Amino acid sequence: MAISTSAAKPPLGVRLRLLVADLRAEPSIAIGAVLAVVLGYLVLAPVAAIVFSALRFTRMDAVRASAKPGDMTFSYLERVFHSHVSVDIFWTPLWNTLTVAVFSTALAVVFGLTLAALVTSTNIRGRGLLGFLLIIPYMLPSQALASAWITVFKNRRTGGAPGMLEVIGLTPPDWLSYGPLPIVMCLALSYFPFAFLLFSNALNKIDTQLEEAATTLGAPQRVVWMKVLLPLLIPTTMSVLLLTIARTLGTFATPYVLGAPVGYTLLSTSLYSSIRSGASGVAAVLAIVLAIFGILMLLADIWMVRNWQRFVTVGGKGGKRDVAELGALRLPFTAIAWTVFLVAAFAPLLVMLLSTVMREPGVFAFSNFGLAYWTGADGQPGVFTSPEILTALRNSLAIAGSAAVLCGVLGLTVGYAVVRLSGGWLAGFLRQVSFLPYLMPGLAFAAAFLSLFAVPRGPIPALYGSLSLLILVMVVTYLPYASRSGISAMMQVGREPEEAGMVLGAGFFRRILAIIGPLQKTALVTAIILPFISGMKELSLVIMLVTPGTEMLTTQSLRFLDYGHTQLANATILIIGLVVMLLVLLLQRITKTNLAGGLGG
Amino acid sequence: MTLKSIAGLLLATAAMLAPLTATAEAADMEALIAAAKEEGSVVAYWHSSRIAKAGEAFEAKYGIKVFGTKMTDAESTERVVREVEASNVQADIIGYDDGPRLVTELKPGAFVENYLPADLAGDIPAASQDPLVYLWQVTIIGYNTERYQSCPITNVWQLTEPEWAGRFHMLDPRLRSTQIQAFSAIEERSGELAAAYQELYGKPLETTEKNAGIEFIKRLASARPVLYNEDVEIAAAVGARGQENPPLGLYTLGRHREIETKNLALGMCALKPFQGINQPSYVQLVAGGPHPNAAKLLTHFLLTEEGVQPWTGDLGAYSSNPKLSSNPGNPFPNVEGWGTTLLVSDNAKVAERRQELLDFWITNNR
Numbered sequence: 001m002a003i004s005t006s007a008a009k010p011p012l013g014v015r016l017r018l019l020v021a022d023l024r025a026e027p028s029i030a031i032g033a034v035l036a037v038v039l040g041y042l043v044l045a046p047v048a049a050i051v052f053s054a055l056r057f058t059r060m061d062a063v064r065a066s067a068k069p070g071d072m073t074f075s076y077l078e079r080v081f082h083s084h085v086s087v088d089i090f091w092t093p094l095w096n097t098l099t100v101a102v103f104s105t106a107l108a109v110v111f112g113l114t115l116a117a118l119v120t121s122t123n124i125r126g127r128g129l130l131g132f133l134l135i136i137p138y139m140l141p142s143q144a145l146a147s148a149w150i151t152v153f154k155n156r157r158t159g160g161a162p163g164m165l166e167v168i169g170l171t172p173p174d175w176l177s178y179g180p181l182p183i184v185m186c187l188a189l190s191y192f193p194f195a196f197l198l199f200s201n202a203l204n205k206i207d208t209q210l211e212e213a214a215t216t217l218g219a220p221q222r223v224v225w226m227k228v229l230l231p232l233l234i235p236t237t238m239s240v241l242l243l244t245i246a247r248t249l250g251t252f253a254t255p256y257v258l259g260a261p262v263g264y265t266l267l268s269t270s271l272y273s274s275i276r277s278g279a280s281g282v283a284a285v286l287a288i289v290l291a292i293f294g295i296l297m298l299l300a301d302i303w304m305v306r307n308w309q310r311f312v313t314v315g316g317k318g319g320k321r322d323v324a325e326l327g328a329l330r331l332p333f334t335a336i337a338w339t340v341f342l343v344a345a346f347a348p349l350l351v352m353l354l355s356t357v358m359r360e361p362g363v364f365a366f367s368n369f370g371l372a373y374w375t376g377a378d379g380q381p382g383v384f385t386s387p388e389i390l391t392a393l394r395n396s397l398a399i400a401g402s403a404a405v406l407c408g409v410l411g412l413t414v415g416y417a418v419v420r421l422s423g424g425w426l427a428g429f430l431r432q433v434s435f436l437p438y439l440m441p442g443l444a445f446a447a448a449f450l451s452l453f454a455v456p457r458g459p460i461p462a463l464y465g466s467l468s469l470l471i472l473v474m475v476v477t478y479l480p481y482a483s484r485s486g487i488s489a490m491m492q493v494g495r496e497p498e499e500a501g502m503v504l505g506a507g508f509f510r511r512i513l514a515i516i517g518p519l520q521k522t523a524l525v526t527a528i529i530l531p532f533i534s535g536m537k538e539l540s541l542v543i544m545l546v547t548p549g550t551e552m553l554t555t556q557s558l559r560f561l562d563y564g565h566t567q568l569a570n571a572t573i574l575i576i577g578l579v580v581m582l583l584v585l586l587l588q589r590i591t592k593t594n595l596a597g598g599l600g601g
Numbered sequence: 602m603t604l605k606s607i608a609g610l611l612l613a614t615a616a617m618l619a620p621l622t623a624t625a626e627a628a629d630m631e632a633l634i635a636a637a638k639e640e641g642s643v644v645a646y647w648h649s650s651r652i653a654k655a656g657e658a659f660e661a662k663y664g665i666k667v668f669g670t671k672m673t674d675a676e677s678t679e680r681v682v683r684e685v686e687a688s689n690v691q692a693d694i695i696g697y698d699d700g701p702r703l704v705t706e707l708k709p710g711a712f713v714e715n716y717l718p719a720d721l722a723g724d725i726p727a728a729s730q731d732p733l734v735y736l737w738q739v740t741i742i743g744y745n746t747e748r749y750q751s752c753p754i755t756n757v758w759q760l761t762e763p764e765w766a767g768r769f770h771m772l773d774p775r776l777r778s779t780q781i782q783a784f785s786a787i788e789e790r791s792g793e794l795a796a797a798y799q800e801l802y803g804k805p806l807e808t809t810e811k812n813a814g815i816e817f818i819k820r821l822a823s824a825r826p827v828l829y830n831e832d833v834e835i836a837a838a839v840g841a842r843g844q845e846n847p848p849l850g851l852y853t854l855g856r857h858r859e860i861e862t863k864n865l866a867l868g869m870c871a872l873k874p875f876q877g878i879n880q881p882s883y884v885q886l887v888a889g890g891p892h893p894n895a896a897k898l899l900t901h902f903l904l905t906e907e908g909v910q911p912w913t914g915d916l917g918a919y920s921s922n923p924k925l926s927s928n929p930g931n932p933f934p935n936v937e938g939w940g941t942t943l944l945v946s947d948n949a950k951v952a953e954r955r956q957e958l959l960d961f962w963i964t965n966n967r
Contacts, residue, residue, distance in 0.1 A: 059682060063705050085960050085963050263828065462691065547671075562833075
């Protein structure tokens with residue numbers, strides 16, 4: 001790597017030749033430098049663009065303010081924080097966002113913890129099956145529950161196909177159909193599997209010797225839980241809290257579907273309407289606010305990991321925890337656990353499926369069932385024949401698939417460069433920059449990409465309206481997950497195998513193909529499938545960027561909802577769920593693990 | 602000379618001149634077609650997805666391929682401005698709804714050019730010539746014909762009464778600039794609104810606001826209408842059968858085709874002093890576009906029967922060329938028939954007032 005500069009310098013030509021030979025044998029610096037330039041552009045340029053557009057006049061506003069477009073202005077900041085409409089644009093949405101975040105997170109943690117305790121540590125019926133079934137909501141796109149909710153509780157306030165309750169003569173009140181209550185419920189139910197996964201993992205890892213010690217000293221089960229296990233779960237609880245709050249802050253689909261009809265606005269939906277109405281300055285300010293929340297969450301997480309370190313007592317010794325005999329309570333607890341599954345996963349899926357096979361919603365007569373929405377009827381195309389859905393399916397697979405492959409390869413490459421260059425500033429830069437997109441709300445990042453790549457820039461042609469823009473923005477957004485796992489995977493491979501190869505005269509590419517590749521096969525497959533799953537479910541990131549012809553399944557389902565075609569929206573979501581479930585099964589087969597291995601995104 | 606004879610003389614002169622101009626125009630037209638065919642294709646950013654159908658008809662007639670993409674006005678503005686500024690123009694022609702933005706940003710910045718086909722200059726009304734309107738789309742206030750024999754209201758002020766609070770459905774002014782354009786037109790018709798108020802309640806309107814139009818917008822906003830992103834759902838909410846208390850809604854007249862296709866019970870309200878909105882759509886050439894002649898030919902095509910058919914075949918849409926036909930189901934065969942019952946906004950005034958009107962709406966819609 002480093003070129004010797006001792007004593008008498010050899011002539012320039014020799015030094016250059018040495019350098020080239022050196023780079024060919026050990027190109028990690030070259031790789032690192034290329035990555036730094038590419039990532040610097042793809043990550044930092046959008047961030048800079050957002051900050052710029054928050055402080056500079058747009059063309060439309062410049063005309064009115066008799067200024068030049070691009071002139072510096074604080075008018076957008078003022079409009080958001082301190083004007084006669086800031087209550088509507090910012091403060092009320094902020095309050096609503098915090099309310100929704102607090103309540104849905106609290107519920108998600110309670111559900112997650114209770115179910116994790118029941119499934120890992122008690123003898124309720126069907127534990128093994130529940131461990132898988134309870135994660136199903138996590139495999140569905142975020143609008144799935146909202147869409148199912150609308151299918152049942154929709155009232156006459158909005159048009160289109162009526163809700164199931166409405167049809168059987170019960171008109172649900174507005175507060176049950178739309179607004180904060182359904183948003184909190186849907187978010188809690190779609191995020192609790194995340195808490196469930198983390199708590200189950202933590203409970204399985206806690207050294208059972210600690211409990212055995214307590215039991216030996218005569219503590220009853222209840223005391224063991226209150227004094228030993230729950231305190232040990234505090235760090236996990238904290239990170240579950242932070243991660244869930246962070247997700248709730250940026251969530252878009254649920255508040256859009258369930259909040260808009262009653263004017264219940266969150267920061268994410270306020271950001272969306274600013275972009276839609278062309279108020280890009282205001283949108284940029286809102287995006288920065290969301291990003292600051294993201295940074296605060298991350299700092300809190302770092303602080304907490306540092307301060308709760310003393311709690312981490314994973315011994316790795318001791319056996320599996322003995323399953324607690326619930327006795328008389330076995331049945332009620334079994335019922336609770338299965339009810340959560342029924343409400344959070346089974347019922348929404350069933351409702352969505354039913355809605356697609358019933359001609360008139362809510363009429364449970366045999367003659368009312370049919371496959372018209374799937375095969376098409378009365379000149380209306382069905383799911384299998386709808387050009388929109390087929391195009392969207394093709395696009396979703398193409399976009400999420402290519403983004404996933406690129407992301408997996410890029411993540412491992414970043415991992416390779418960071419590990420091989422460790423200690424240097426280049427490694428530090430790569431590590432930080434590849435993590436930065438994690439903090440940006442998807443909507444904001446998409447807006448920046450839109451304004452950056454709508455026109456040709458340097459060697460990059462205008463990408464807007466093509467699949468490549470969607471692929472690019474997805475690669476950048478999922479990079480934090482991919483590079484993190486890439487770094488940790490590369491950490492486990494020492495230099496020695498590669499050096500052995502080098503001694504035997506293997507060049508760089510030969511070493512990658514014959515040594516690193518086979519060693520990292522599983523890591524690579526995982527690094528591809530996980531972004532693939534996220535990409536299939538992605539909505540907020542792509543909603544601003546899709547155009548006719550590049551619609552994805554998630555955005556298409558939202559269009560169907562916009563147009564009141566609840567059935568087609570549900571069918572589209574079911575297709576996404578099916579693809580994701582197949583991917584998850586594939587992942588389990590390849591990695592020979594169960595899902596608890598930490599899903600990202 | 603009597604008036605009649607003057608008219609007769611003029612007609613005779615016109616008849617004598619007509620073949621002359623016609624031949625000149627025909628020659629021009631042929632030259633345009635030849636130049637357009639040379640260019641081979643044309644790229645259109647359009648406000649409506651029906652550009653695809655119009656493009657197919659254009660290709661069938663002239664053999665020139667149309668690459669039409671549906672975009673919102675915000676998107677096409679963004680792209681056209683950046684393309685022209687970067688001197689890398691991809692688009693040749695745009696179809697556009699946001700008139701105020703057109704006259705304050707795109708035209709003064711020389712990002713687009715107006716093109717009026719010479720042979721049609723006599724047909725298109727002067728007000729629609731620059732910027733060139735190619736389409737008028739009518740938005741109306743509709744009611745549920747299953748529940749009501751006739752429209753339950755007769756005057757727009759009734760929409761602000763408690764009875765209709767939360768029962769009027771319209772597009773969200775925060776998302777759709779067309780609603781703000783309508784507000785501006787409402788402001789311009791304050792006098793008529795004040796008179797309509799007097800007529801309905803038998804007493805003059807008392808207001809602390811600047812004028813009756815602003816007062817109306819304020820009361821409408823405080824009545825908390827239900828707001829939408831797309832008007833398909835508005836028509837469905839109004840016209841669905843089996844409702845006890847169906848709402849009223851503001852939606853494009855074209856939705857009335859769903860009376861047949863979706864079995865909706867929809868009817869049009871006749872209201873004082875206005876019963877809807879007449880929304881123009883513009884066609885403009887992009888400055889420095891790579892296929893200028895094909896773009897001109899497409900403009901011409903859109904002002905003919907076959908070119909505008911994808912839009913005017915439906916209810917509630919009219920060509921700006923009054924000689925062309927419209928859907929036989931329309932209440933009036935041409936756009937003039939609607940008279941002053943529809944709101945038409947002034948682009949310059951909207952551009953001046955849009956921010957204040959939007960903010961006024963937002964603060965009163967809490």
